[in-house]
Amino acid sequence: xxxxxxxxxxxxxxxxxxxxxxxxxxxxxxxxxxxxxxxxxxxxxxxxxxxxxxxxxxxxxxxxxxxxxxxxxxxxxxxxxxxxxxxxxxxxxxxxxxxxxxxxxxxxxxxxxxxxxxxxxxxxxxxxxxxxxxxxxxxxxxxxxxxxxxxxxxxxxxxxxxxxxxxxxxxxxxxxxxxxxxxxxxxxxxxxxxxxxxxxxxxxxxxxxxxxxxxxxxxxxxxxxxxxxxxxxxxxxxxxxxxxxxxxxxxxxxxxxxxxxxxxxxxxxxxxxxxxxxxxxxxxxxxxxxxxxxxxxxxxxxxxxxxxxxxxxxxxxxxxxxxxxxxxxxxxxxxxxx
Ligand code: NAP
Numbered sequence: 448x449x450x451x452x453x454x455x456x457x458x459x460x461x462x463x464x465x466x467x468x469x470x471x472x473x474x475x476x477x478x479x480x481x482x483x484x485x486x487x488x489x490x491x492x493x494x495x496x497x498x499x500x501x502x503x504x505x506x507x508x509x510x511x512x513x514x515x516x517x518x519x520x521x522x523x524x525x526x527x528x529x530x531x532x533x534x535x536x537x538x539x540x541x542x543x544x545x546x547x548x549x550x551x552x553x554x555x556x557x558x559x560x561x562x563x564x565x566x567x568x569x570x571x572x573x574x575x576x577x578x579x580x581x582x583x584x585x586x587x588x589x590x591x592x593x594x595x596x597x598x599x600x601x602x603x604x605x606x607x608x609x610x611x612x613x614x615x616x617x618x619x620x621x622x623x624x625x626x627x628x629x630x631x632x633x634x635x636x637x638x639x640x641x642x643x644x645x646x647x648x649x650x651x652x653x654x655x656x657x658x659x660x661x662x663x664x665x666x667x668x669x670x671x672x673x674x675x676x677x678x679x680x681x682x683x684x685x686x687x688x689x690x691x692x693x694x695x696x697x698x699x700x701x702x703x704x705x706x707x708x709x710x711x712x713x714x715x716x717x718x719x720x721x722x723x724x725x726x727x728x729x730x731x732x733x734x735x736x737x738x739x740x741x742x743x744x745x746x747x748x749x750x751x752x753x754x755x756x757x758x759x760x761x762x763x764x765x766x767x768x769x770x771x772x773x774x775x776x777x778x779x780x781x782x783x784x785x
Contacts, residue, residue, distance in 0.1 A: 452476060452477060452478045453475075453476070453477045453478070453524045453525065454477065454478045454479075454480065454521055454522065454523040454524050454525075455472045455477045455478070455479050455480070455523055455524065455525045455526075455527060456480045456481075456482070456517065456518060456521060456523035456525070456526045456527070457469055457472075457479065457480070457481045457482065457527045457529060458481075458482040458506075458508065458514075458526075458527070458528050458529055458530035458556065459482070459528075459529035459530035459531065459533075459572075460479075460481025460482060460483065460494060460501065460503075460529075461481070461483055461491045461493050461494050462493065462529060462530070462533065462634075463493065463628075463630055463632040463633050463634065463685050464529050464572070464628075464685055464688065464689055464692070465481065465493075465494075465527075465529045465530075466493035466494050466497070466632060467630070467632070467685055467686045467689045468527060468529070468689040468692060468693070469481060469494065469497055469501050470497070471689050471690060471693060472693065473497070473500055473501070475693075478502070479500070479501040479502070480501065480502045480503075480504060480517070480521045480523065481494070481501050481502070481503055481504070482504055482505070482506050482514075482517065482530065483503055483504070483505055483506075484505070484506075484507050485505040485506075485507070493632050502521070504517045504520075504521075508530050508531075508548050508552030508555060508556070509547055509548060509552065509555075510555075511555045511558065511559065514555055514556060514559040515558075515559040515562060515563065518559050518560060518563045518567070519563050522563070522564065523567060524567065524568065525567070525568045525569075525570070525696050526556065526560055526567055526568070526569050526570065527570045527572075527692065527696075528552075528553060528556045528569065528570060528571050528572060529572045530548070530552065531548060531549040531552070531572060531601075531602075531605075532544060532545045532548045532549050532598070532601075533549070533598075534598070534634075534636045534637070534660075535576055535596050535598040535599065535741070536636065536660065536739075536741060537598075537636065537660070538596055538597035538598035538599075538601070539596065539597060539741075539742055541597075542597035545597045545598055545601050546597065546600075546601050546604075548601075549598060549601035549602060549605060550600075550601035550602075550604035550605055550608075551604075552605075553571055553604070553605035553608050553609060554608050556569070556571075557569065557608065557609065557612045557618075557620065560618070560620075561612065561616060561618065565616055565617070565618050566618075566619070567619075568619040568620075568696045568701075569609070569612075569618060569619065569620040569621070570620075570621060570622075570623065570692055570695060570696055571605055571606065571609040571620065571621065571622045571623070572605075572622075572623065572625065572692075573602055573605060573606040573609075573622035573623055573624045573625070573703070574598075574599070574602045574624065574625060575624060575625065575626040575627065575681070575705075575707070575745075575748070575750060576594060576596065576598055576599035576602055576745060577592045577594050577599055577602050577603045577606055577624060578590055578591075578592060578593060578594070578599075578745070578746070578748060579592070579593045579594035579595035579596070579599045579745055579746070580593055580595040580743060580744070580745060580746055581593035581746055581748075582746060583746070583748060584746070584747065584748055584749065585709070585748065585749050585750075585751050586624075586705065586707075586748045586749070586750055586751065587705055587750075587751040587753075587754065588624065588703055588704065588705055588754055592606075595743045595745065596741070596742075596743060596745070599745070605622070606622040606624070606703070609621065609622045610622065610703070613701055618701075619696070619701045620701060621695050621696070621701045621702060621703055621704075622703045623691065623692050623695055623703070623704055623706055624703060624704065624705045624706070624750075625688055625691075625692075625705075625706045625707070626680070626681040626682075626683060626705070626706065626707035626708070626749075626750040627639075627680045627681060627682050627683070628682070628683040628684060628685040628687075628688045628706075629682055629683075629684065629685060629770060629774065630684060630685040630686055630770075630773075630774070631643075631773065631774050631777035631778070632685065633685070633774070635657060635658075635659065635660070635665070636660045638673060638674075638714060638717070639682065639717060639771065639774060640774065640778075641659060641665060641671070641673065642671065642673070642714075642717055642718055642721045642771075643721055643771065643774035643775045643777075643778045644656075644657065644665060644778045645665055645666050645671035645732075646671075646721045646722055646724070646725055646727070646775050646778070647725075647775060647778035647779045647781070647782050648665060648666045648782065649666055649669055649671070649727065649732055650725040650727065650779065651779065651782050651783065653666070653782055653785075659672070661738060669731075669732060670732055670733070670734050671732055671733050671734070672734050672735075672736045672738075672739060673714060673718075673733060673734070673735055673736070673739055674714075674735065674736070674738075674739030674740045674741065675714065675735065675739075675740055675741070675744060676713065676714045676715050676718070676733070676735050677713055677714070677715070678713065678714050678744060678747070679711045679712060679713045679714075679747035680711070680712065680747075681707045681708055681709065681710060681711055681748070681749045681750050682708065682710075682712060682717075682767055682770065683706070683707060683708045683763050683770075684763070684764075684765050684770050687763055687764055687765070688706055690761065691704070691706045691755055691759060691761045692706075694755075694759040694760070694761055695759065698758070698759070702754075702758070704752075704754055704755040704758070704759065705750045705751060705752055705754065705755065706750070706752055706755055706761070707749065707750020707751070707752045707763075708749075708750070708752075708763045708767070709749045709750060709751060709752060710749060710767060711747055711748075711749050712767050715729075716767075717771060718733050720767070720768050720771045720772065721771050721772075721774075721775050724771070724772050724775050724776075725775065725779070
């Protein structure tokens with residue numbers, strides 16, 4: 448039977464990128480199949496608006512057979528492997544689990560694709576954390592991988608096993624080396640969202656703020672606790688990055704690309720923009736606590752996305768300030784509705 452719609456399979460569909468990618472592909476006319484972990488939680492706010500528009504399958508990157516069964520059932524044209532234990536900070540407390548999901552999970556996905564149909568195009572969500580503590584301040588596709596946390600090391604494995612399947616089996620398998628990208632859908636494990644939600648809680652005087660990653664109230668006595676305020680990142684907008692992800696699978700040749708903004712801002716800059724948007728001085732509300740420091744810090748590096756610009760025709764659009772203000776505005780609206 449002839450298929451009239453392209454089919455895409457997205458692991459991690461309820462995550463930040465998965466939900467934006469699902470919307471993007473639906474707009475392009477794809478049939479979208481998304482993988483969810485079967486858990487007791489039914490909190491899937493990122494994709495609740497897509498109910499009925501995407502097909503949901505349950506499975507886990509730890510479980511090869513469910514992955515193969517879903518791929519065999521839906522015969523996707525494109526597979527986007529976005530699922531991962533995706534929080535670098537948590538990878539020190541869960542190094543083995545991180546390796547099982549974020550590293551070996553990629554091999555399970557590649558094997559499942561290869562056994563059903565090696566012509567299926569495959570995208571692996573690689574990360575700038577692969578560069579780790581290398582000294583280079585601008586990283587490109589040619590920069591050596593010097594990952595220095597369990598998450599980054601797992602992502603190196605995922606990237607290289609993807610390349611290995613491409614070179615060994617001739618598969619269209621690519622890794623997108625994405626620098627940090629944020630949005631109102633970013634989880635509260637990440638500093639941008641902690642800050643924007645913290646600002647909204649403080650501004651609105653919320654009595655019971657959400658919990659942070661160590662199970663404490665995000666804001667206590669008007670104070671927001673963070674880690675290293677001098678850490679710098681290249682931060683882009685997730686909604687723009689999913690277009691680059693899709694473009695990588697539309698090329699004639701499978702290649703890896705760096706996706707970034709080639710700008711750097713510190714956590715202090717982030718706090719300054721977020722608090723001043725609501726007329727507050729960040730220094731009155733932010734404290735740095737050692738519980739939130741990473742055992743090793745990655746180098747403050749920007750991403751050189753010139754290859755993606757030249758070959759994919761992709762470049763970032765919104766500024767860092769616009770992105771953070773959008774996130775604060777959305778958190779203010781969310782809390783005002785509570
Ligand atoms: P995210 O919001 O944390 O989403 C990750 C998704 O993976 C979640 O939906 C999670 O499901 C799912 N997942 C976790 N463990 C799983 C398992 N064992 N089996 C199946 N699904 C599992 O992450 P994101 O920001 O969208 O990032 C997407 C991908 O890009 C990740 O691989 C991340 O490591 C990578 N990446 C992200 C960035 C960034 O700045 N955002 C940068 C570079 C690379 P639950 O909802 O059930 O937890």
